[in-house]
Amino acid sequence: MIVMTKDTMQIVREQDVVPFRNRVREYAAKIGMSLVNQTKLITAASELVRNMLKYANGGKVLIEIISKNAQTGVRLTFIDEGPGIANVQQAMQDGFSTGKSLGLGLPGTKRLVNEFDIKSTLGEGTTVTVIHWKNGR
Amino acid sequence: MSTTAQHLQKHRQRIIETWMKNQLTDAALRDDLMSNDELRSQSDELLTALLRAFNSGNFDDVYSSDYDQVIEILNDISITRARQGFSPRETGQYVISLKKAVNEVLEEELKDDPGALYQETRKTDSVLDSLSMITFETFIKGREEVIFRQTDEINEISTPVIRVWDGILALPIIGTLDSARTQIVMENLLQEIVNTGSSIAILDISGVPAVDSLVAQHLIKTVSATRLMGAECIISGIRAEIAQTIVHLGIDLSNIKTKATLASALQLAFSMTNVEVRKINRNAGFKLMK
Amino acid sequence: MDRIPILKMGPFLLVTIQVDLYDRLALTLENDLISMVSQTGAKGVLIDISAVTIVDSFMGRILGNIASMSRIMDAETVVVGMQPAVAITLVELGLTLQGVYTALDVEKGMDLLYNKIGIIDVLEEDDQEEEPDDCND
Numbered sequence: 001m002i003v004m005t006k007d008t009m010q011i012v013r014e015q016d017v018v019p020f021r022n023r024v025r026e027y028a029a030k031i032g033m034s035l036v037n038q039t040k041l042i043t044a045a046s047e048l049v050r051n052m053l054k055y056a057n058g059g060k061v062l063i064e065i066i067s068k069n070a071q072t073g074v075r076l077t078f079i080d081e082g083p084g085i086a087n088v089q090q091a092m093q094d095g096f097s098t099g100k101s102l103g104l105g106l107p108g109t110k111r112l113v114n115e116f117d118i119k120s121t122l123g124e125g126t127t128v129t130v131i132h133w134k135n136g137r
Numbered sequence: 138m139s140t141t142a143q144h145l146q147k148h149r150q151r152i153i154e155t156w157m158k159n160q161l162t163d164a165a166l167r168d169d170l171m172s173n174d175e176l177r178s179q180s181d182e183l184l185t186a187l188l189r190a191f192n193s194g195n196f197d198d199v200y201s202s203d204y205d206q207v208i209e210i211l212n213d214i215s216i217t218r219a220r221q222g223f224s225p226r227e228t229g230q231y232v233i234s235l236k237k238a239v240n241e242v243l244e245e246e247l248k249d250d251p252g253a254l255y256q257e258t259r260k261t262d263s264v265l266d267s268l269s270m271i272t273f274e275t276f277i278k279g280r281e282e283v284i285f286r287q288t289d290e291i292n293e294i295s296t297p298v299i300r301v302w303d304g305i306l307a308l309p310i311i312g313t314l315d316s317a318r319t320q321i322v323m324e325n326l327l328q329e330i331v332n333t334g335s336s337i338a339i340l341d342i343s344g345v346p347a348v349d350s351l352v353a354q355h356l357i358k359t360v361s362a363t364r365l366m367g368a369e370c371i372i373s374g375i376r377a378e379i380a381q382t383i384v385h386l387g388i389d390l391s392n393i394k395t396k397a398t399l400a401s402a403l404q405l406a407f408s409m410t411n412v413e414v415r416k417i418n419r420n421a422g423f424k425l426m427k
Numbered sequence: 428m429d430r431i432p433i434l435k436m437g438p439f440l441l442v443t444i445q446v447d448l449y450d451r452l453a454l455t456l457e458n459d460l461i462s463m464v465s466q467t468g469a470k471g472v473l474i475d476i477s478a479v480t481i482v483d484s485f486m487g488r489i490l491g492n493i494a495s496m497s498r499i500m501d502a503e504t505v506v507v508g509m510q511p512a513v514a515i516t517l518v519e520l521g522l523t524l525q526g527v528y529t530a531l532d533v534e535k536g537m538d539l540l541y542n543k544i545g546i547i548d549v550l551e552e553d554d555q556e557e558e559p560d561d562c563n564d
């Protein structure tokens with residue numbers, strides 16, 4: 001796997017969400033991702049960044065264009081130093097929420113992108129990594 | 138600087154000449170697919186990257202970052218070759234003939250020191266063997282991609298969206314419905330809904346061999362997306378055995394309008410859009426005209 | 428502070444969302460709309476999202492809230508003009524906007540509202556919503 005471009009964005013307040021989404025869209029468009037796949041990736045990104053703001057008071061996101069086996073994609077890494085998630089498996093289930101919400105963010109995001117990885121340690125923070133390939137597969 | 142790299146760097150020009158010669162004398166290489174100049178510049182680029190990697194002194198692990206660039210170039214070459222229709226043999230020959238060239242230079246350079254020659258060739262051989270394996274793997278991936286693309290094309294062709302009436306679209310699905318195909322069906326259907334301003338879409342599944350819970354899920358997704366856009370979806374072509382499996386599997390389609398035949402779906406669509414189709418009595422019409 | 432203009436059209440309110448909404452703007456819109464419904468006694472709300480390129484669970488929830496709150500005040504809500512990419516993404520995310528009516532464009536949305544509230548537009552026969560019993564043969 002080769003990282004072709006690397007970019008970081010700090011997310012500290014709600015106003016950072018839209019510029020962040022636009023940045024992700026720029027990268028996705030740059031590698032020629034189709035509109036539907038762009039929309040899926042950006043929606044996933046939006047969910048994850050909201051979680052970061054809501055549950056961890058913000059954090060940072062790494063935006064990268066990567067290439068593997070001659071396939072190009074966008075990789076986003078959401079890193080926060082929030083409270084962490086006690087039971088990741090439970091958090092990944094549709095409908096589970098500690099925020100009186102729909103509990104769709106994490107499981108929905110996983111459905112939207114090609115690759116999804118979450119690591120969380122109580123008291124240390126949460127890191128979510130997603131990859132979406134150019135052709136959405 | 139590693140001594141291997143030193144030896145090779147010194148004879149860089151010779152390696153490239155021998156390698157080119159090896160490639161070009163291979164009877165199987167079709168020069169219709171690539172010009173010699175292209176081949177040379179490609180080979181040159183790879184050799185540069187390879188010598189740089191050798192220079193790191195790492196001969197054990199081609200998956201380490203020292204070889205990133207080499208592998209990237211090689212992947213690019215194999216994928217391109219797969220797409221252009223090169224044979225696996227031609228593609229495999231590419232790295233194998235480089236190995237020959239490298240060995241020739243080493244033999245020449247170390248002819249007085251068999252021990253060192255053995256050591257050096259062992260190192261370079263192991264790297265080049267791994268690289269030729271990677272070349273094959275990627276070549277096959279490239280072919281797979283060609284197949285994927287063709288599948289997409291077939292899917293595209295086999296899911297036509299037909300405008301059957303003003304405001305009514307029909308989409309006959311033939312063959313099975315997997316998730317890749319569902320994506321295409323959804324995209325085509327929704328785009329056509331926008332283009333034509335149609336408010337009803339009929340999904341005819343008479344040509345779908347079997348409906349399991351996965352296929353049903355795909356159908357439900359399509360219906361939901363259509364509704365979000367503000368159009369209604371009717372599923373037609375539900376044969377007896379499909380109805381049976383749906384019930385046996387406990388799939389809930391109660392929220393979805395279903396019809397046995399395309400004709401009855403069309404009829405429903407007509408009544409939903411306040412269209413009435415009836416036989417006219419020509420004689421009566423004639424009388425009226427008078 | 429920015430506001431999204433709300434237009435009164437006969438018995439209905441029309442909102443056209445032109446930009447990707449910041450959260451606060453979306454919440455302001457929710458408040459403004461609801462108070463407008465109550466002030467004007469509007470019978471329906473049309474939200475045109477044809478220019479919106481992404482709807483995440485936050486935005487989806489706002490749309491749902493507007494619909495539920497309006498309904499309590501006896502007004503129906505129609506979301507019109509959702510883009511295909513957005514619809515596909517929402518379905519994958521798992522958000523199907525239950526309780527919100529949808530229509531292809533503003534005109535069709537108005538027709539739908541007229542039908543829902545039973546004002547018969549004399550120029551049109553209107554049994555649009557009276558679907559025949561589903562005789563699944």
Ligand SMILES: Nc1ncnc2c1ncn2[C@@H]1O[C@H](COP(=O)(O)OP(=O)(O)OP(=O)(O)O)[C@@H](O)[C@H]1O
Pocket residue numbers: 047051052055056080082083084085091092096097098099100101102103104105106107126484485
């Ligand atoms: N970055 C995070 N730090 C700490 N906890 C998190 C983080 N992200 C998610 N969680 C926990 O995981 C749960 C599930 O998250 P998810 O995004 O699926 O649902 P939600 O945010 O509660 O609701 P929705 O996203 O539908 O509005 C959250 O309720 C929260 O408890």
Ligand SMILES: [Mg+2]
Pocket residue numbers: 047050051104105106
């Ligand atoms: Mg969430």
